[in-house]
Amino acid sequence: MYSCGVELKKKIVLILVILLLNICSLNVFGQDALNQSVSADNFLSYTIPFQTAVQCSLKNNSSIKAFRNHLHATEKDIGIAKSEFLPHAKFREDFEVTNNPIEAFTIKLNQTRAAAKDLAFGTLDFPGATLNFLTSLIAEQTFFDKKSAVGIKIAKKAYSADECMYVKKKEELVNKVAQACLKINTDKEIIKVVEEGIKDATEDLEIAQDRYNKKKGLYSDVFRAQSAVEERQQRLISANKNLDVAKKNLGLLLSTESPMEISDSVPEIKLDNDVTYYQHLAAFRSDIKAMEKRVENTQNNIKYEQADWYPTLKAVASYNFYDPFYPFGGLGNNYIAGAFLKWDIFDGNKRKYEIEKAKYQAEEAKEYLEGYKKDVNFKVYETYANIVEHQKNLEYAIKSKKAAEESQIQIEKSWSESVLPFVAVIDSQDNLDRAKLNLINNRFDIQEDLITLLYESGIIYQTFGIEY
Numbered sequence: 001m002y003s004c005g006v007e008l009k010k011k012i013v014l015i016l017v018i019l020l021l022n023i024c025s026l027n028v029f030g031q032d033a034l035n036q037s038v039s040a041d042n043f044l045s046y047t048i049p050f051q052t053a054v055q056c057s058l059k060n061n062s063s064i065k066a067f068r069n070h071l072h073a074t075e076k077d078i079g080i081a082k083s084e085f086l087p088h089a090k091f092r093e094d095f096e097v098t099n100n101p102i103e104a105f106t107i108k109l110n111q112t113r114a115a116a117k118d119l120a121f122g123t124l125d126f127p128g129a130t131l132n133f134l135t136s137l138i139a140e141q142t143f144f145d146k147k148s149a150v151g152i153k154i155a156k157k158a159y160s161a162d163e164c165m166y167v168k169k170k171e172e173l174v175n176k177v178a179q180a181c182l183k184i185n186t187d188k189e190i191i192k193v194v195e196e197g198i199k200d201a202t203e204d205l206e207i208a209q210d211r212y213n214k215k216k217g218l219y220s221d222v223f224r225a226q227s228a229v230e231e232r233q234q235r236l237i238s239a240n241k242n243l244d245v246a247k248k249n250l251g252l253l254l255s256t257e258s259p260m261e262i263s264d265s266v267p268e269i270k271l272d273n274d275v276t277y278y279q280h281l282a283a284f285r286s287d288i289k290a291m292e293k294r295v296e297n298t299q300n301n302i303k304y305e306q307a308d309w310y311p312t313l314k315a316v317a318s319y320n321f322y323d324p325f326y327p328f329g330g331l332g333n334n335y336i337a338g339a340f341l342k343w344d345i346f347d348g349n350k351r352k353y354e355i356e357k358a359k360y361q362a363e364e365a366k367e368y369l370e371g372y373k374k375d376v377n378f379k380v381y382e383t384y385a386n387i388v389e390h391q392k393n394l395e396y397a398i399k400s401k402k403a404a405e406e407s408q409i410q411i412e413k414s415w416s417e418s419v420l421p422f423v424a425v426i427d428s429q430d431n432l433d434r435a436k437l438n439l440i441n442n443r444f445d446i447q448e449d450l451i452t453l454l455y456e457s458g459i460i461y462q463t464f465g466i467e468y
Contacts, residue, residue, distance in 0.1 A: 047263045050181055053254065054466060057177050058170055060255040067169045074162045077155040084148040090138040093327055097131050104130035110322040112332040135321040135328050142314050143339075147307035150300055157297040164290035171286065173253065174466060175455040179448060180250040181262045186444040187243035190437060194236045197433045201228040204425055221422035228426050232433070267464060269450040271391075275384040278457040282380050283373065285458035291369045298362035305358045308351040311343035376456065383453045390445040397439040404428070404435040 048056070058064060098104055104127035108114040111132065117123055142148065205225035211217030247259035254260055282288075317337040323329025411428040414420040454460040461467075 046258070047261050049264050050178075050262045050266055051464075051466075053181060053250065053260065053262055054174055054177050054464065057173055057254045058466075061173055061253060062255050064169060064173060067166055071159075071162050071166050074155075074159045078152065078159060081148065081152040081155040084145060084151070085142050088140040090136075090140070092134070092136040092138065094134040094136070095132070095327070096134070097129055099127060099129055101125055101127055104128075107132045107322070107324075110320070110332045110334065111324055112322075113324070131324050133323045133325075133327045133329055135323075135330075136318050137320075138316070138318040140314060140316050142312070144311070144313040146310035146312075147304060150304045150307050154297055154300045154304060157293055157300060161290040161293035161297070164286045164293065167286040168290065171455060171458070171460050174460050174464065175451060177250070177253050178266055178451045178460070178464070180246060180253055182266045182444065182447055182451065183246040184243065184250060184261050185265055186440060187239060187246050189440050191236065191239045191243060193433065193436045193440065194232060194239050196436075197429065198229060198232045198236060200429055201225065201232050204422075204429065205229055208422060217422070224423060224426050228429065266447065266451070269447065269454065269463065271384075271387055271450065271453075275381055278384060278453060279377050279380050281457040281459055282376050285376065288369075288373060288376065291365075291372060295362070295365045295369050298358070298365045302355060302358040302362060305351060305354040308344065308347070308354075311341050313339065313341050315339040380453065380456045383449050383456055387446060387449045387453065390442055390449060394439070394442040394446060397435070397442045401432075401435040401439050404432040408432050 096107075098107070101124055105114065105118055105124065107130050108118060118127070205222070205228070208217055208221040208225040212219055212222050244259065247261050250262075251258050251260040315338070317335065319335045320333060321328070321330040322332040324331065408425075408428040408431075411420060411424050415422060415425045451460070454463050
């Protein structure tokens with residue numbers, strides 16, 4: 001008896017410890033969600049505020065992390081291009097063996113072991129195998145290289161364009177998170193309506209069953225009521241599935257395999273300006289800025305190809321050690337220093353065609369930019385038109401819901417008075433459910449398109465109060 005009590009106490013303590021750890025992990029995630037990645041091992045599901053979800057996705061999302069690394073890699077291209085104008089130092093260790101008369105005698109001279117007998121005709125003509133280990137320290141400095149100088153400009157402009165695209169990637173993610181949060185809240189509303197429909201249909205079934213039991217109704221009414229309940233239960237299954245998928249989708253955007261949901265609603269957005277206002281803002285989108293910078297870089301590409309007309313000037317110096325027996329030896333040593341000017345006078349018109357190719361590519365980039373601007377302008381227009389359409393449909397949806405509610409009250413009253421058949425009650429309940437769902441879907445469509453309009457206009461960050 002005593003041992004059973006001890007075991008029970010141990011189990012209670014263990015349960016309390018587990019609950020305490022779960023509560024602590026929830027608090028840590030809620031308070032420090034921006035400073036750590038979300039792990040599926042730490043929780044099953046969480047409810048967090050919308051702003052926290054956005055900030056957490058910007059920090060943890062794999063696509064953003066990947067592009068952030070791409071941006072860092074692009075930045076290193078600038079250093080790579082600049083390195084051409086910094087001193088270069090090399091170390092070399094070469095080994096050779098030869099019986100070439102001139103080469104063999106030169107090696108012995110470098111090794112400071114040449115003697116008079118080496119100049120004798122017999123020895124000079126047939127020196128035998130001569131070994132040499134050459135250790136070299138080489139320094140090189142570029143003073144003028146037009147092509148490398150233009151390459152630095154190209155790298156800087158490419159990095160600047162990628163910075164703009166990084167902002168666009170984050171805006172795209174905010175758009176997806178906002179849409180996912182909106183979908184979760186909408187699915188919750190749909191579930192609520194479906195559950196209300198099940199409740200009403202169940203009440204109708206009970207009434208139909210009672211009337212049938214009292215010989216005042218038909219069994220067909222019971223059958224219809226039962227079918228109505230089952231149909232709504234199927235809708236509930238689908239609605240719950242959609243909600244689960246939406247939560248999972250939000251978790252994916254936050255780079256976790258666990259479902260996530262938000263504790264508040266997405267900030268409501270209103271259409272306060274005409275379409276030209278949003279089209280004007282869209283012209284300054286970060287991705288358009290990125291394309292404009294890349295178009296500018298095509299001019300640098302032309303200069304890069306034209307740089308082949310210019311000479312290059314470099315200085316080279318080396319200090320050499322020679323040894324007949326060992327690598328890294330120093331039996332003899334010397335230095336060489338100098339500068340060289342390289343100028344390709346004629347290359348078979350290669351650079352001419354490369355310049356012409358770069359010019360055509362520049363014109364190609366310009367046309368793509370103009371076409372892209374027109375596409376963006378159209379998307380803003382299309383989204384704006386969709387919002388206006390849904391706003392008008394919302395007005396009718398509100399009226400339709402009100403009419404369906406009034407009709408249901410009248411039909412149920414008439415059925416209770418045996419003026420109308422039970423099938424009219426089923427139809428009126430279906431109409432009311434459809435009207436409620438249609439109202440929810442219209443509100444969702446409006447907010448969805450408004451979020452899309454913010455994204456297409458390039459102002460989603462500012463509207464949601466998110467810091468870059």
